Amino acid sequence: MSPDPSYxxxxxxxxxxxxxxxxxxxxxxxxxNKIYSIAYDLTGSTAVAEEIVQDVFLKIWVKRNSLNExxxxxxxxxxxxxxxxxTALKRIARKESIEVSAMQEAPLYYHDTENRVLNNxxxxxxxxxxxxxxxxxxxVYNLIKNEGLKREEAAAAxxxxxxxxxxxxxxxxxxxxxxxxxxxxxxxALIILIxxx
Numbered sequence: 001m002s003p004d005p006s007y008x009x010x011x012x013x014x015x016x017x018x019x020x021x022x023x024x025x026x027x028x029x030x031x032x033n034k035i036y037s038i039a040y041d042l043t044g045s046t047a048v049a050e051e052i053v054q055d056v057f058l059k060i061w062v063k064r065n066s067l068n069e070x071x072x073x074x075x076x077x078x079x080x081x082x083x084x085x086x087t088a089l090k091r092i093a094r095k096e097s098i099e100v101s102a103m104q105e106a107p108l109y110y111h112d113t114e115n116r117v118l119n120n121x122x123x124x125x126x127x128x129x130x131x132x133x134x135x136x137x138x139x140v141y142n143l144i145k146n147e148g149l150k151r152e153e154a155a156a157a158x159x160x161x162x163x164x165x166x167x168x169x170x171x172x173x174x175x176x177x178x179x180x181x182x183x184x185x186x187x188x189a190l191i192i193l194i195x196x197x
Contacts, residue, residue, distance in 0.1 A: 009073060016060075017067040024064075028057050035081050042085050044177050052084045129179035137172040140165050 007015075007023075009030075015023035032053055039049035059080055060067075070076045130138060136158070143154040144165075155165045 013067045013070065013073060016064050019064070024057075024061060027060075031077060032057070035077070038078075038081060039085055039088070042177075043088050044174055048088050052081065052088060055084050056080050125180050126176065129176040132179065133172050133175060136160075137168045137175070140168040141172040141176075144169055 007026075009027070012023045012027055016027065035053050035056055036049050039052040040046060043049060043052075056077070060077070067073075130141060133141060139158060140154055140160075143149045143157060144151065149157065151162050151165050151169075154160075155162045158165070160168075
């Protein structure tokens with residue numbers, strides 16, 4: 001029997017702590033897309049993102065007995081996600097020889113003043129990454145990400161095929177991700193991403 005859809009999140013967590021698999025499924029469905037999106041944005045890999053989603057929720061199930069002690073589940077969930085993302089990034093970095101900043105046990109939320117500082121730093125690094133792109137990749141990125149054009153619209157504007165636009169965007173995103181992660185503390189990148197979900 002499924003939990004009552006009117007249950008609060010805390011009630012669902014209490015049920016999960018008691019071993020209720022239906023309540024767990026409901027929490028999984030509530031958060032899996034957010035976790036996947038964060039993991040994919042930081043790693044650039046669908047396979048790694050899917051693996052992180054599985055690892056995060058497996059850990060929650062295995063540690064379900066401690067859920068009654070969790071006051072802020074969202075922060076708890078994203079802390080687990082952060083740790084798995086960092087482990088994945090270290091693995092990717094070893095493969096691709098990318099230097100990434102070591103992530104300390106930073107809190108997930110900051111005051112407004114700190115948020116502005118973080119946003120300014122992130123914007124500065126992101127802009128530098130975009131400016132380093134080859135001309136066509138930069139044009140594709142700006143049309144799709146900044147101006148909100150669809151792939152077909154960007155292709156028409158640049159007189160390219162949609163597949164070429166897709167390739168340029170993927171290469172641009174990979175370059176930007178690599179540049180930013182090499183210069184921006186992963187905790188900060190994750191904080192910014194989490195606020196957007």
